[in-house]
Amino acid sequence: MAEVGKMSVMEKLKILTDAAKYDVACTSSGVDRRGKAGKLGNCVAAGICHSFAGDGRCISLLKILLTNECIYDCKYCLNRRSNDVPRAMFTPEEICELTIQFYRRNYIEGLFLSSGIVQSPTFTMELICRTIYLLRTKYGFNGYIHVKAIPGADGEVIRQTGFLVDRMSVNLELPTADGLRNLAPNKHRKNILAPMRQIQNGITQNRSEVAVYRHAPAFVSGGQSTQMIVGATNENDYQILNVAESLYQKFELKRVFYSAFVRVNEDKSLPVLPGGPPLLREHRLYQADWLLRFYGFRAQELLSERRPFFNVMLDPKEDWAVGHLEEFPVEINRAPYEKLLRVPGIGVQSARRIVAARRSCNLDFENLKKLGVVLKRALYFITCSGKMMYPTKLEEDYIVRQLTEKEQRIRFGSDGMTYRQMSLFDDAGFAGNAEVISAQEKWQTAMGQL
Amino acid sequence: MYVYRCEDTLESIFTAIYRVYEEHRPKDEVLLALDEEPRLFAEEMIVTADQERSGKVVRTLCRRFGMEDYERICFALTAEDVEKAQAVYRTVVSGLALREGAGYGRLFEGLGDAQVCKAFKLARSAERECCHLEGFLRFEELEKGALYAQAEPKNNLLPFLMAHFADRFPEENFLIHDVGRGIAGVHYRQTGPEAWVLIGGKGEKGAAVTKGVEAALSESELYYRSLFRRFCGEIGIRERANEALQRNLLPLHFRKYMTEF
Numbered sequence: 072m073a074e075v076g077k078m079s080v081m082e083k084l085k086i087l088t089d090a091a092k093y094d095v096a097c098t099s100s101g102v103d104r105r106g107k108a109g110k111l112g113n114c115v116a117a118g119i120c121h122s123f124a125g126d127g128r129c130i131s132l133l134k135i136l137l138t139n140e141c142i143y144d145c146k147y148c149l150n151r152r153s154n155d156v157p158r159a160m161f162t163p164e165e166i167c168e169l170t171i172q173f174y175r176r177n178y179i180e181g182l183f184l185s186s187g188i189v190q191s192p193t194f195t196m197e198l199i200c201r202t203i204y205l206l207r208t209k210y211g212f213n214g215y216i217h218v219k220a221i222p223g224a225d226g227e228v229i230r231q232t233g234f235l236v237d238r239m240s241v242n243l244e245l246p247t248a249d250g251l252r253n254l255a256p257n258k259h260r261k262n263i264l265a266p267m268r269q270i271q272n273g274i275t276q277n278r279s280e281v282a283v284y285r286h287a288p289a290f291v292s293g294g295q296s297t298q299m300i301v302g303a304t305n306e307n308d309y310q311i312l313n314v315a316e317s318l319y320q321k322f323e324l325k326r327v328f329y330s331a332f333v334r335v336n337e338d339k340s341l342p343v344l345p346g347g348p349p350l351l352r353e354h355r356l357y358q359a360d361w362l363l364r365f366y367g368f369r370a371q372e373l374l375s376e377r378r379p380f381f382n383v384m385l386d387p388k389e390d391w392a393v394g395h396l397e398e399f400p401v402e403i404n405r406a407p408y409e410k411l412l413r414v415p416g417i418g419v420q421s422a423r424r425i426v427a428a429r430r431s432c433n434l435d436f437e438n439l440k441k442l443g444v445v446l447k448r449a450l451y452f453i454t455c456s457g458k459m460m461y462p463t464k465l466e467e468d469y470i471v472r473q474l475t476e477k478e479q480r481i482r483f484g485s486d487g488m489t490y491r492q493m494s495l496f497d498d499a500g501f502a503g504n505a506e507v508i509s510a511q512e513k514w515q516t517a518m519g520q521l
Numbered sequence: 522m523y524v525y526r527c528e529d530t531l532e533s534i535f536t537a538i539y540r541v542y543e544e545h546r547p548k549d550e551v552l553l554a555l556d557e558e559p560r561l562f563a564e565e566m567i568v569t570a571d572q573e574r575s576g577k578v579v580r581t582l583c584r585r586f587g588m589e590d591y592e593r594i595c596f597a598l599t600a601e602d603v604e605k606a607q608a609v610y611r612t613v614v615s616g617l618a619l620r621e622g623a624g625y626g627r628l629f630e631g632l633g634d635a636q637v638c639k640a641f642k643l644a645r646s647a648e649r650e651c652c653h654l655e656g657f658l659r660f661e662e663l664e665k666g667a668l669y670a671q672a673e674p675k676n677n678l679l680p681f682l683m684a685h686f687a688d689r690f691p692e693e694n695f696l697i698h699d700v701g702r703g704i705a706g707v708h709y710r711q712t713g714p715e716a717w718v719l720i721g722g723k724g725e726k727g728a729a730v731t732k733g734v735e736a737a738l739s740e741s742e743l744y745y746r747s748l749f750r751r752f753c754g755e756i757g758i759r760e761r762a763n764e765a766l767q768r769n770l771l772p773l774h775f776r777k778y779m780t781e782f
């Protein structure tokens with residue numbers, strides 16, 4: 072340990088950033104907080120991206136580990152006990168200084184602090200809590216803070232931490248208890264769900280407290296999120312999506328993040344994926360996640376036991392639409408909002424605009440273009456005053472062929488995979504504001520990168 | 522035709538809008554011009570910015586259309602476009618023609634109208650640039666602890682940026698320098714939320730701004746710079762490297778003043 076003590080901050084930052092980079096949740100959204108005299112920082116509900124890394128992912132928070140020492144041995148993790156890697160540990164003051172100095176220079180939107188497990192989960196959680204307390208009080212930091220709640224830590228420490236941070240997350244790690252048993256022998260599903268439930272209850276209780284006493288301190292006001300690794304174990308998309316759905320419904324999570332498995336350890340229990348991390352799969356899951364949260368879809372509509380994986384060529388909404396041609400065409404001037412939302416090429420913004428604009432006149436295809444509808448994709452599924460844009464067949468094979476035409480196809484090369492941008496959220500050139508979704512999330516999800 | 526010649530400021534343009542109503546002009550025969558171009562057979566009015574009149578317009582816009590739409594108008598007017606004043610004028614006229622209460626949050630709904638659509642597009646593009654800069658702007662610490670940032674925004678966004686950072690850094694002395702326009706916003710520590718002013722302009726004043734900020738960097742500035750570069754270098758996942766996507770999300774022209782590039 073003497074050696075660790077001598078290490079420079081630069082050296083520590085290198086090690087503890089490298090060790091933190093597989094955590095996905097780098098958004099700073101969901102909280103609106105004005106600046107305060109005597110303090111440093113505020114929060115913007117839409118979130119702010121400060122930079123983009125070489126992998127195209129947004130840099131918003133100073134994402135680091137408190138330490139990469141760990142008593143556990145999760146097979147997929149670089150920091151596992153059995154790995155011989157350089158170890159480091161920040162002092163609370165070092166973390167505070169870095170956060171403040173980065174923040175003043177507008178490098179970052181706040182801090183994202185996670186940690187390997189030292190001594191015990193409770194001990195680790197206490198270290199995290201102490202660091203954040205110092206940052207909020209002595210250093211007067213009023214910006215965004217996201218921390219990991221360590222499964223198995225004492226509930227009281229988690230509760231105290233909750234009053235200091237904007238977001239908390241507990242990693243589900245793997246979609247099913249089986250997967251967890253295989254790859255993370257020290258972790259138990261039960262221990263992961265317990266703090267999730269605790270945070271959920273804390274948020275609910277806090278909501279009613281704030282309703283009564285306006286100045287009651289806020290508890291995790293940006294909500295909680297989680298993440299799971301995709302492709303390390305053999306769950307299918309249908310299972311994963313069902314898990315996500317129940318997390319949204321039963322635990323009221325703000326976000327579920329998916330992280331394409333990267334093989335960092337040589338371990339025979341880990342799969343070898345010749346194509347590298349399953350990025351397209353991850354992208355499809357994000358798109359489907361979006362459909363669950365904003366488009367009123369249920370997991371069961373999108374996939375089934377019989378068809379448990381997403382289509383590679385079509386996004387989940389198109390895929391659903393061509394499989395349900397009996398629901399189409401939809402008449403733009405009459406269909407209810409919920410039906411409009413289900414049309415490929417019509418997003419939340421454009422559906423709203425349609426509903427607003429058709430009050431004053433009958434809409435035609437020219438109008439739709441102005442309202443941000445992507446006609447190239449919508450035209451197979453809609454009519455305006457009873458007429459289709461071109462005479463087209465309402466026939467599955469034909470439409471699939473049209474939608475996956477050459478230039479529209481997803482290029483998935485090594486140097487620059489270009490997803491069809493905004494494909495699902497469309498609103499061609501009319502990317503909306505932060506009403507429903509933060510701008511930040513919108514960008515990232517649209518690009519399949521979080 | 523009635524031509525109101527305005528200066529390129531909110532105050533002047535709002536004053537012109539007020540005068541159109543005050544002077545009972547037929548709304549369709551009015552042009553708000555920012556250029557000097559002579560127009561045949563037109564009656565010309567030179568607009569002098571007037572705080573009281575423009576203030577009244579601001580209040581009316583906020584009341585009738587809400588803060589969000591008002592902000593959009595302001596964003597549209599940050600654009601470098603000689604026809605922006607006219608587009609905003611037409612948008613406001615069509616909004617005010619609605620009965621009281623009907624236009625709230627709906628000023629820009631009539632996108633079928635070319636002028637409204639234009640104002641909307643200008644606003645949207647300025648707003649987007651502003652969002653980008655709120656994230657991409659970089660401050661460096663000068664000798665005595667003040668922070669200094671440079672930018673070359675396409676739109677005249679300094680007031681928006683100052684408001685954003687004044688709320689964020691109430692305890693800092695900082696200066697944001699719009700290099701292209703030769704103007705700067707200066708924020709003084711601890712003097713309340715309205716603690717900032719804009720200085721400079723074309724010619725000599727602009728040069729003075731540049732001179733004023735030639736101060737030396739603080740001792741620790743280079744240290745934090747290199748820490749942040751190290752951080753950015755480590756945080757990307759090699760197996761997912763995707764420079765095209767990075768360039769897509771962070772276009773090259775922003776990188777000129779960014780520490781990490």
Ligand code: SF4
Pocket residue numbers: 141142143144145148149150151152186187188
């Ligand atoms: S608990 Fe598991 S995943 Fe977390 S740092 Fe330790 S080994 Fe890695």
